[in-house]
Amino acid sequence: MIYVVVVGSYLAFLVGVSVYKSRTVKTQDDFMVAGRGVPVYMLVATLVCTWIGSGSLFASAGLSFRSGFSELWFSMGAWIGIVVIYFVAARVRKISQYTLTDLLEQRYSRTAKMLGTITIIMAYMVIAGYQFKGGGRFISILTEGAISPETGMLISCVVIVAFTVLAGMVSIVSIDIFNGVIMIIAMVMALPMAISAHGGWDAVVTTIEAKNPAYLSMFEGHDALWVVGIILPTFLLLLSESSIYQKFNSAKDEKAASRAVIGMFSGVVLIEFLMCAVAVVGYAIYADDPRFFLADGSINRAMAEEIILRIGYEQMPASLGAVLFAGGLAIIVSTGNTFLMVTSTNVTRDVFQTFIYKDASSEQIVKIQRICIVVIGALAFLLMSQFQTILEMALISYTMIGASLAPVLLASFFWKRVTRQGGVASISAGMGSVILITIVNRTLQASGTTASFLGVPFPLDTDYIAIPALVISVATLVIVSLLTPHSPESVWKPFFDEGGNAAEVAS
Numbered sequence: 001m002i003y004v005v006v007v008g009s010y011l012a013f014l015v016g017v018s019v020y021k022s023r024t025v026k027t028q029d030d031f032m033v034a035g036r037g038v039p040v041y042m043l044v045a046t047l048v049c050t051w052i053g054s055g056s057l058f059a060s061a062g063l064s065f066r067s068g069f070s071e072l073w074f075s076m077g078a079w080i081g082i083v084v085i086y087f088v089a090a091r092v093r094k095i096s097q098y099t100l101t102d103l104l105e106q107r108y109s110r111t112a113k114m115l116g117t118i119t120i121i122m123a124y125m126v127i128a129g130y131q132f133k134g135g136g137r138f139i140s141i142l143t144e145g146a147i148s149p150e151t152g153m154l155i156s157c158v159v160i161v162a163f164t165v166l167a168g169m170v171s172i173v174s175i176d177i178f179n180g181v182i183m184i185i186a187m188v189m190a191l192p193m194a195i196s197a198h199g200g201w202d203a204v205v206t207t208i209e210a211k212n213p214a215y216l217s218m219f220e221g222h223d224a225l226w227v228v229g230i231i232l233p234t235f236l237l238l239l240s241e242s243s244i245y246q247k248f249n250s251a252k253d254e255k256a257a258s259r260a261v262i263g264m265f266s267g268v269v270l271i272e273f274l275m276c277a278v279a280v281v282g283y284a285i286y287a288d289d290p291r292f293f294l295a296d297g298s299i300n301r302a303m304a305e306e307i308i309l310r311i312g313y314e315q316m317p318a319s320l321g322a323v324l325f326a327g328g329l330a331i332i333v334s335t336g337n338t339f340l341m342v343t344s345t346n347v348t349r350d351v352f353q354t355f356i357y358k359d360a361s362s363e364q365i366v367k368i369q370r371i372c373i374v375v376i377g378a379l380a381f382l383l384m385s386q387f388q389t390i391l392e393m394a395l396i397s398y399t400m401i402g403a404s405l406a407p408v409l410l411a412s413f414f415w416k417r418v419t420r421q422g423g424v425a426s427i428s429a430g431m432g433s434v435i436l437i438t439i440v441n442r443t444l445q446a447s448g449t450t451a452s453f454l455g456v457p458f459p460l461d462t463d464y465i466a467i468p469a470l471v472i473s474v475a476t477l478v479i480v481s482l483l484t485p486h487s488p489e490s491v492w493k494p495f496f497d498e499g500g501n502a503a504e505v506a507s
Contacts, residue, residue, distance in 0.1 A: 003142055003313070006322035008328050010182070011159070014175045018166040021174045023396070031293040038250045042174060044263030045180035046338075051078060051264070051295050052271050054134030054336025055127070055394040057328055060272065062305030064279035065292070065385050068215040070207075070222060071279075075272040077231035081238025084267065086261040088413045090254035092245055095494055099345055100405070102244040107412040107495060108423035115427040117350040119404040120242050121376075124343040126397040129380040131336035132157045133393070139330055141309050153384060153407050160336035161377035161503045164344075165370045172337045175249065179330035180267065187325025189320055190312065197315040207284040215283065225369035230355075233395050233464035237401020243342040248472065275308060282307040285315060340380075344372040395462040396438060404430035404471035407477050416492045422481030430473035437465055 008455075038046070063069040094105065101120065105113035111141040137155025147155070198204050208215050219227070238244070252258040292303050312324035334494045348369040353360060357368065404427050411418035441459040444451060451458045455466065 002318045002433075003033055003322045003325050007142060007325050010329060011333075016177070017175050017178070018163055022166045027131045029457065031395050037252050038247075038256070039252060040256045040259045040263070041178050042173050043247065043256060043260035043410040044267065046247055046334075047244060047264040048267035049176040049179050049330070049334035050241070050338050051181070051238070051248065051268050052136060052331055053338075054068050054131045054332055055335075055398075056275055057308060057331045058132075058134045058137070058274060058305040059394040061308045062301060064276040065283050065304040065307045066299050066301065068212075068217070068220045068280055068283070069224070069276065070218050070220040072273070073216070073227050074230045074234055075269075075276065077234030077236075078238045078272075079265065079269055080231075081235045081260060082265045084239060084410075085244065086258065086265075088443070089248050091263050091495060092248045093251050093254045099342070099349060100240070100409070101346055101350055103412065104405075104408065104423070104427075107491065108408065108420045110298060112408070112420070112427060112462050113350060114422045115424065115431070116405060117346045119427065119431050120346050121343055122402040123397040124242070124339045125376060125383055126393050126400075128160075128336055128339040128343065128377065129383045130393040130397075131332050131339065132159060132381055133384045135160070135332045135336070137306055138309060138325075138332060141306065141313055142325060145434040153381065156332065156336070157381045158343035158440045160333055161340065161374055163333060164337045164340045164377075165374050170196060172334070173247075175337075178200040179334045182323070182327045182330045183271055184267070186324045187271050187278070188280050190308070190316070190324050191211070191281070193316045193320060194278050194285065194311050195312070198285050200283060204281050204284040205288050208280075211283075216280075218348040227246065229464040229467050232470060233398035233402060236406040236466065236470065237398040238403050240405035242346070242405075243338045244343065246342055248464055278311060279307045283309065287414075302371060314473075340377055343376050343431055344369050347372045347376065350485075360361040363425050372427050395465060396434065399466040399469050400431065400434045402430075402475045403434055403466065407474050409469070411477060411481075412431055412492075412495045416496070418477065418488065419481045419484045419487050419490075421484040421493075422477050422479075425474050425480040426477035429476040430469055433469045433472045434465065 060071060061075060063074055092103070095106070101113045101116040104116045132151075132153045136151070136153030139147050139152030139155055143152075161173075195201055198207070205216070212220075214221050221372060248257045248260075251260065251360050286307070292300055292307075294300050299383070309325070309328055312321040312328070317323075318322065348365060352368050353365060354373075357364065360368070381429045407430070408423045411423070437458075437460055440451075441462075444459045460468075
């Protein structure tokens with residue numbers, strides 16, 4: 001009962017904050033970018049909460065349970081991406097657009113913007129959908145199965161959509177300061193409690209080495225190609241994370257945007273390392289539990305994704321486990337809010353405001369976006385039935401965004417020679433390659449057959465899907481740009497530091 005009381009009380013608190021903040025929303029800037037006045041400490045919290053979502057709580061934790069500390073390669077992709085993003089944060093804020101696709105239009109063309117919008121809608125609905133899927137599991141565990149995961153998904157969908165509709169970005173950045181704090185407290189507390197539940201660190205190591213001697217290494221039997229394949233999705237997604245760019249535009253100025261990235265790096269590294277460590281300890285705790293292993297001895301991937309919540313519910317004192325569940329609630333709600341917000345912003349600005357309601361007032365745009373949030377939330381809910389695990393959903397959606405948008409975004413800020421034609425071709429190639437690989441995989445899996453193309457075996461494991469998609473996207477970007485005329489200085493200059501001193505490649 002204490003779990004339900006604590007989680008319910010925290011949810012009610014978040015609702016109260018959102019309702020209060022909703023009264024301050026008057027304009028398009030208020031709803032989409034929080035009035036462009038967010039201070040550093042709030043920006044740090046909301047950036048951390050943007051990245052730490054169900055993908056971390058379930059997918060990364062499940063991968064850690066399967067692969068041990070070698071999962072950190074998956075997380076490290078994002079850490080490296082944050083370092084890179086530091087060098088463009090101030091310039092993004094200086095350009096002061098609303099969305100990532102606004103940047104694509106300014107640097108490339110409206111066609112690039114529309115392709116980017118399509119990519120974001122497709123991938124972000126999947127990401128929003130797995131917040132609902134994670135929420136369904138969360139509610140089922142919280143209620144000891146009284147509410148099924150399917151019903152829990154519907155409840156999660158309704159709650160997250162309602163939060164987002166209330167106050168948009170103002171609501172998100174307001175509640176994320178609390179969500180960020182509760183996340184850190186929950187993870188810092190969970191690790192020593194999990195270790196203690198198994199009798200100490202020596203007992204954890206002894207159990208793991210008896211079960212799988214390679215488990216505690218950074219490779220756990222994998223090769224360098226696997227490391228590259230597992231780093232790329234998070235690295236590419238971080239670089240092209242539309243919600244992060246939108247939140248940079250919420251900062252009060254360029255310095256605040258840059259400083260917030262430093263805080264984001266610290267928070268993300270801390271939380272993801274702790275999550276990985278908790279899942280590794282969980283492998284020792286549940287080494288002989290048949291729920292986590294299939295009949296052939298392999299790991300039950302869906303069950304493995306619940307490891308952190310299972311530890312909180314089954315291995316920790318109720319009062320402390322309830323805090324961990326409050327942290328889980330914060331993770332799911334915050335990330336769901338953000339991805340619904342970003343997707344609806346793109347649809348509102350890039351479709352309705354551009355083609356249908358060109359002269360709409362600021363208040364009308366806010367109403368349109370609220371309707372879009374509800375529709376997108378419903379579509380994201382329907383998409384969940386197409387995937388078995390949250391990790392599968394994460395890898396495909398991360399690669400879709402990353403392969404399509406990361407190369408053109410980096411080129412915008414670091415390569416003057418990139419052209420409009422090259423950008424459009426690269427986005428198309430990245431998006432098309434991921435869709436094609438996914439269709440081929442599903443077709444072969446359904447027929448129970450295999451195939452090979454240029455030495456690559458299909459169905460292609462989702463751990464490796466980012467490698468061919470990125471190669472195709474980057475090659476297309478470079479080749480087409482070199483074959484087409486230079487972009488004029490007026491197009492590329494706003495994306496470089498004053499005097500055009502950004503690092504560049506062969507301008």
